[in-house]
Amino acid sequence: MTEWRGERQARDARIAAGRTFAEGKVVPAGAVVDLLEVILRPGDRVCLEGDNQKQADCLARGLSACDPAKIHDLHMVQSGIVLPEHLDVFETGIAKRLDYSYSGPQGARIAKMLYGGQIELGAVHTYLELFARYFIDLTPNVALIAGVSADRNGNLYTGPNTEDTPTVVEATAFKNGVVVAQVNQIVDRVPRVDIPGDRVDFVVEADKPFYVEPLFTRDPAAMTETQILIAMMAIKGIYAEYGIRRLNHGIGFGTAAIELLLPTYGEKLGLKGKIATHWALNPHPTLIPAIESGWVKQVHCFGSEVGMDRYIRERPDIFFTGADGSLRSNRAFCQTAGLYACDMFIGATLQIDLMGHSSTVTQSRVAGFGGAPNMGSDPHGRRHPSDAWMKAGREGQIVGDPALMRGRKLVVQLVETFGDKLVPTFVEKLDALELARKIGLELAPVMIYADDVTHIVSEEGIANLLLCRDADEREQAIRGVAGYTEVGRGRDRAKVEELRARGIIRRPEDLGIEPLDADRALLAAKSIKDLVHWSGGLYEPPAKFRNW
């Protein structure tokens, strides 16, 4: 007779074994290794919650301290490879296979381990893609997650950094998996229930609060006049012309400069209320002046940002907050919002090739993608019009019946022609291709494919790729804004002038922008302290960003 409850029985057995180290659901921090060694099985698929920001670090330390003779060959399925322990487990043999999305701080080590064959890589995903696979073919057997507090029944308050937790728990708890949550404290009553207790099997009171990286704080004091010039061009040449109201920003200095120019330069152009009103965005501190000046209607967040909690609490008309008053973020929903409900994604990259493919992978670093490819792609499942989307669609349409035309999402790359250490941003060939060849990846780690990119903005001007009619025009449009890089110097001068005459390339002067006006005086805030003042003292920057 067919057994229909095998998974359920295995799950019950694991939980029963784990209960010997628990009082009810509560496990002391000192017993984490014992707990993990009895609830895990060799070869399990495990999500060790490593998000973009918050980290289940106590459970990560516990997992890396497990006996590899008992626990080995795990298949890690988690969005972020952020902590050293996330890779330590591959060195000891506790884990073997990896499917992930983002590895910012561990990008160099992960590249080395991929070259060395210590990690069997499934794929580098986008966030939504990995979340989707949690429900189809990468469902975790065990999820090790992080929250701020829990009660003894396992009801969980994730705090402002909810991030991936609901998605991970949904996939694990409802498909016979075991969920272990580390929390900063056990309380009698949680401020709000982000995860109901019947989805949480064990609660560990961690030895110290979980780690959160302030990933989205850009210090206005470090903003350069080049970045300000690029931001002015983007506002005048793209935001204003397409009337972009719904958007997502990347995390670089270029987009942070745009945020700081809205209340000054944007105000002068008369754009208030006409652009940048609805956002899928983490709570960037650099957005505070625009919020305070009444530019921003609402913001949905992937996660939170260190120091922004009190400010968000006091601005519930802008942010999504719970009955308790604190931010409710959700990476899966916000990524979906960024994909389907925004008319523009604008962000930076490390390399762009002659066709407009871009990548943040270099030969020594595999940083992963995170969410950029989700938001930085044209969603073919979109069916609602907007002026910005339709205008981009018209510009991009070459053939076919206009009555059957659909719109286009604007995907804008904001780059300086030379990046950090004067490395050229524009290249003939992406490093990602060489990396894929060396470690035998079937699919090169391209962040945004050329056919999704609509505009490239550099200090040399804006290239509108929607208006290009063939591959040669596209290449010359890109070379035309590549400045003094090899790629830029290889441009066909006559062709570039022709593209300029057609408005495909627009220089600052074509937009009526005087480069000498790109002055730091235009920034609504010139320092972190200015941001604190704008917030009325509600923003509490972490020590690493304070110069007072």
Place this chain on the structure above:
Amino acid sequence: MAGDRAASIDPDALSWYEATARQRVAALADPGSFQEFLPPTERRMSPHLPLFDLPRAFDDGIVVGRATLDGGPVLIAAQEGRFMGGAFGEIHGGKLVGLLRAALDLKPKAVLILFDTGGVRLQEANAGETAIAETMRAIVEVRAAGIPVIGLIGGRAGCYGGGGLIAGTCSRLAVSESGRISVSGPEVIETNKGAEEFDSRDRALVWRTMGGKHRRLTGGADAFCADTVFAFRRAALGLIGRAPAFDLATLEAEQARLEDRIARFGDCRDATDVWRRLGVNDPETVPAMDTDAFEATVARVREADHDAR
């Protein structure tokens, strides 16, 4: 737009921290009074940097000249923190030393040094170290001639390395909250002593230890200004008026002040411990205080003002 740029030169609003060396000088001195010596058109550039394939600046990162301040003649030197961190090289140092020596002949009311420096330029270290020593000697001679030398510190690069030593020889110093004064920089201390001793990425710690408020509270600086050129101008005028004589009594008072400082605060682990011992009631609140609240706190601290240096 042009109006914006004009507005940013308004000394009432112009941020000292944000301004270039030239903007600081132009807005600090009486309008139109500044005359530059060895201006960029003279092309006095570093002879050493081309060896390292590094770009040079036409003024080698320092602006020197004469001006009037409230009608009185002064000599001014301003380091440009945006060029190689305002570091001392051969030409850079030579211009400063030359200006100080000229003071002996020109007899201005004061010499103002607008520090913005990380110290000696590593690519021309010997020349830079020599320049530091010569500058200190020249300052001593200028002060001995009865001319006060006033240091103004509030730039992005702070006042580090040899710049910190030179600041110690000035008659009086004015500092803003963003200004930092020290010899070894945070990264140097961390490299030599470890992140447990001094975490250079903890910027709040850096400012607590080396920043303007701490220096003012302990009497390391003699005036505290808001971050505007106007505030620095007012501070400079005030300090010129109350610069100490340069004689044996002053030097002995300075020696006694420094010995007393080590005795009183030598065992403190953090600047907040020092502030508490100075009599600041709620030391944790000092970093977030605005200028007025901080001035009120300074007024209650005995060590902040003294006749020494």
